Amino acid sequence: MTLLDKLLQLLVAVAVFAAVMGVVLLVANRARGRRTDLVSGIAFTAPALLLLLIGLLYPATRTVVQSFLDARSAGFVGLDNYIRIFTQPDLVVVLRNTLLWVVITPILSTAIGLVYAVLVDRTRFEAFAKALIFLPMAISFVGAAIIWKFVYEYRPNQQNIQQIGLLNQFIVWLGFEPMNFILATPWNNLLLIVVMIWIQAGFAMTVLSAAIKAIPSDIIEAARLDGVGGLRLFFYITLPSIRPAVVVVVTAISIAVLKVFDIVRTMTGGQFGTSVVANEFYVQSFRLSDLGMGSALAMILFILVVPIVVYNVRQMRKVDA
Amino acid sequence: MPAPKSGSILRRPSRGTAVASAALGLSLVLAGCGGSNVAGGGGGNAAASNPECAAFSQYGDLSGTRVTIYTSIVSPEDEPHINSYKPFEECTGAQIVYEGSKEFEAQLPVRVQAGSPPDIAYVPQPGLLKTLVTQNPGAVKPAPQAVVANVDQYYSETFKAAGSVDGTLYGAPLGSNVKSYVWYSPQAFAAKGYTVPKTWDEMVTLSNRITADGGKPWCAGIASGDATGWPLTDWLEDVMLRENGPEVYDQWVSHAIPFNDQRVVRALDRVGSILKNPQYVNGGLGDVASIATTTFQDGGLPLLDGTCYLHRQANFYAANFPEGTDISENGQAFAFELPPINPAQPQTILVGSEFVAAFSDRPEVQAFQAYLSSPEWANAKAKAGSELGQSGWLSANTGLDPNNLSNPIDKLSAEILQDESKTFRFDGSDLMPAAVGSASFWRGMTDWITGQNTSDTLTYIEESWPASS
Numbered sequence: 001m002t003l004l005d006k007l008l009q010l011l012v013a014v015a016v017f018a019a020v021m022g023v024v025l026l027v028a029n030r031a032r033g034r035r036t037d038l039v040s041g042i043a044f045t046a047p048a049l050l051l052l053l054i055g056l057l058y059p060a061t062r063t064v065v066q067s068f069l070d071a072r073s074a075g076f077v078g079l080d081n082y083i084r085i086f087t088q089p090d091l092v093v094v095l096r097n098t099l100l101w102v103v104i105t106p107i108l109s110t111a112i113g114l115v116y117a118v119l120v121d122r123t124r125f126e127a128f129a130k131a132l133i134f135l136p137m138a139i140s141f142v143g144a145a146i147i148w149k150f151v152y153e154y155r156p157n158q159q160n161i162q163q164i165g166l167l168n169q170f171i172v173w174l175g176f177e178p179m180n181f182i183l184a185t186p187w188n189n190l191l192l193i194v195v196m197i198w199i200q201a202g203f204a205m206t207v208l209s210a211a212i213k214a215i216p217s218d219i220i221e222a223a224r225l226d227g228v229g230g231l232r233l234f235f236y237i238t239l240p241s242i243r244p245a246v247v248v249v250v251t252a253i254s255i256a257v258l259k260v261f262d263i264v265r266t267m268t269g270g271q272f273g274t275s276v277v278a279n280e281f282y283v284q285s286f287r288l289s290d291l292g293m294g295s296a297l298a299m300i301l302f303i304l305v306v307p308i309v310v311y312n313v314r315q316m317r318k319v320d321a
Numbered sequence: 322m323p324a325p326k327s328g329s330i331l332r333r334p335s336r337g338t339a340v341a342s343a344a345l346g347l348s349l350v351l352a353g354c355g356g357s358n359v360a361g362g363g364g365g366n367a368a369a370s371n372p373e374c375a376a377f378s379q380y381g382d383l384s385g386t387r388v389t390i391y392t393s394i395v396s397p398e399d400e401p402h403i404n405s406y407k408p409f410e411e412c413t414g415a416q417i418v419y420e421g422s423k424e425f426e427a428q429l430p431v432r433v434q435a436g437s438p439p440d441i442a443y444v445p446q447p448g449l450l451k452t453l454v455t456q457n458p459g460a461v462k463p464a465p466q467a468v469v470a471n472v473d474q475y476y477s478e479t480f481k482a483a484g485s486v487d488g489t490l491y492g493a494p495l496g497s498n499v500k501s502y503v504w505y506s507p508q509a510f511a512a513k514g515y516t517v518p519k520t521w522d523e524m525v526t527l528s529n530r531i532t533a534d535g536g537k538p539w540c541a542g543i544a545s546g547d548a549t550g551w552p553l554t555d556w557l558e559d560v561m562l563r564e565n566g567p568e569v570y571d572q573w574v575s576h577a578i579p580f581n582d583q584r585v586v587r588a589l590d591r592v593g594s595i596l597k598n599p600q601y602v603n604g605g606l607g608d609v610a611s612i613a614t615t616t617f618q619d620g621g622l623p624l625l626d627g628t629c630y631l632h633r634q635a636n637f638y639a640a641n642f643p644e645g646t647d648i649s650e651n652g653q654a655f656a657f658e659l660p661p662i663n664p665a666q667p668q669t670i671l672v673g674s675e676f677v678a679a680f681s682d683r684p685e686v687q688a689f690q691a692y693l694s695s696p697e698w699a700n701a702k703a704k705a706g707s708e709l710g711q712s713g714w715l716s717a718n719t720g721l722d723p724n725n726l727s728n729p730i731d732k733l734s735a736e737i738l739q740d741e742s743k744t745f746r747f748d749g750s751d752l753m754p755a756a757v758g759s760a761s762f763w764r765g766m767t768d769w770i771t772g773q774n775t776s777d778t779l780t781y782i783e784e785s786w787p788a789s790s
């Protein structure tokens with residue numbers, strides 16, 4: 001393809017876009033009488049709906065169908081893929097790990113973010129302290145995973161070999177034997193989770209700090225006049241006031257955690273009993289070409305996300321009401 | 322390439338990003354081609370007058386055509402590849418667009434199923450080639466006549482069979498490797514008075530002697546991202562070949578005997594007698610379990626500091642030694658053939674290779690395929706690699722002149738591959754179905770080295786063998 005061809009293609013694409021928009025505006029403009037609103041409404045939403053249909057509904061439906069088919073999407077196998085997920089020991093470990101991630105990460109990152117936000121609130125070095133914890137947010141999951149891989153890195157205690165891992169260096173300084181952390185199943189899952197918490201705590205802190213600052217100062221003042229301070233102020237005034245923000249943070253992190261893939265893939269590749277659903281989905285679908293199993297795992301992920309999203313939406317509605 | 326199955330730890334953050342950046346990379350390549358196209362046209366004119374182009378006249382004038390290549394060979398190994406296409410580009414006028422990706426193995430099937438395959442892909446495993454051929458009828462084109470003729474003339478039967486599916490040749494071998502090597506340091510051996518062992522027993526005796534001298538004889542590393550475990554599959558395959566011979570090996574690879582047959586149990590236990598022996602491993606790297614977390618790239622480096630003396634790994638490991646390492650018969654690093662175990666069995670060399678699969682049968686694609694399977698290309702690639710000072714690459718093409726390879730280990734490997742008295746067998750895990758060869762076999766070996774016993778491991782892999790194949 002020459003440069004001219006490419007420019008021509010570009011022109012055609014722009015022309016098509018303009019034509020579609022033209023038709024939409026024309027139809028919306030031409031509508032007269034009782035049905036004006038309906039017609040213009042359809043005219044404006046139709047392109048978006050169409051794209052949604054092609055880009056979201058069709059693949060979603062296909063995934064559902066494929067999860068009941070075999071590896072090559074040829075024969076119908078019923079619930080076989082799902083049964084395998086819940087019975088095959090390898091895959092049960094994957095489910096267990098995902099559960100660990102979903103339970104531990106949102107709670108800990110939110111808690112750390114919240115405590116941090118309260119502690120640095122209105123102190124002299126607030127901006128600096130916030131920047132410090134927010135920095136990891138700017139690092140990609142893969143970058144973060146590589147950094148932490150080095151933190152956990154193991155070298156034996158022999159023949160003048162130097163530790164290159166931070167954690168093991170501390171252990172050696174304290175006079176203990178270095179440990180191969182990444183191999184310690186199932187504890188190694190927690191070591192991976194730490195990476196996610198490290199990244200997400202900054203996000204939690206930012207949102208919660210803003211919420212804390214939004215609490216009307218007269219409420220705080222009134223509480224103080226009533227002699228409430230310290231921990232009691234936190235539990236009786238601060239926390240209830242920012243409850244909606246906490247819910248948003250917890251659910252947002254939960255959804256991010258369910259999709260965690262990069263960290264596991266970079267740090268262990270799912271070895272040593274650390275695989276999670278999203279990683280296993282990738283392995284099954286693309287490396288092993290088992291589309292049935294991959295789709296079934298994607299469905300599991302979807303089913304796990306739904307209640308969190310529903311809860312999130314309901315909470316938001318309550319706040320608005 | 323250093324590792325057909327290697328998984329970098331520097332994975333792309335997500336598929337979306339990978340695709341986006343691949344697209345960006347491709348468009349940059351395309352943009353760059355506007356200029357080189359003109360140059361290519363000029364080269365086409367030169368073809369008539371340039372005597373070096375005589376060998377290319379059979380391909381005809383291909384001016385204005387393009388061939389796209391997709392491969393897992395990325396920088397810096399891609400450079401001699403790209404350079405080796407220049408004679409073809411200059412003499413025929415065709416243009417070769419090269420795209421390398423670390424996510425190749427996952428992305429290629431996606432591109433094929435999506436109907437936008439490259440013209441040519443370098444498939445690193447015969448198992449993947451077979452999957453592509455059987456799962457996407459008609460997508461992979463059978464090798465054209467010229468390629469079949471080249472493969473018949475220049476390659477041994479083992480390589481031809483590995484590139485064929487149901488008797489039809491689909492992929493000619495490209496780069497090949499010799500896997501049955503034990504790396505050692507000739508200088509350290511000379512200093513300590515050790516000699517290269519000729520039999521397995523001698524190797525064990527040597528290991529005991531090193532232990533008695535207060536050293537750790539072996540070092541190993543099998544971590545390789547989500548491909549962690551593959552170096553152990555090579556170990557087991559090598560020992561299977563040496564203990565039971567090529568016939569039993571073939572039966573095992575094709576699942577004619579169960580994966581957890583008693584003979585396999587014995588072979589894996591023999592591997593364990595070295596790798597699971599705390600006295601023997603893991604020189605400079607830790608205990609037995611540290612084999613699982615040491616990357617295969619780092620696994621053999623302690624050879625250079627004398628913290629270990631033996632490291633079983635393929636010829637491509639040469640590329641992992643730091644720049645300036647003297648890799649030669651009397652240098653800092655060299656390799657000997659993993660010695661025989663059973664004198665009744667022929668000394669069999671485990672080999673691997675990547676294959677050229679074509680998804681298009683346009684004349685320029687077929688011409689380029691023919692070029693890649695010819696001795697001209699093998700020699701051009703060898704020279705291009707030598708010019709860049711790279712080692713660890715060779716071809717099984719018998720038309721390859723070993724003198725074009727600069728590195729002694731590459732020369733030795735090329736001579737082994739061209740030695741007609743040797744028996745060859747293809748890497749077994751590469752031939753097995755993906756569910757075994759690139760999943761349960763790797764995972765099983767990883768669990769085994771971290772403590773699972775032999776029979777549980779082999780039974781786990783046996784049970785994962787797909788019912789249909």
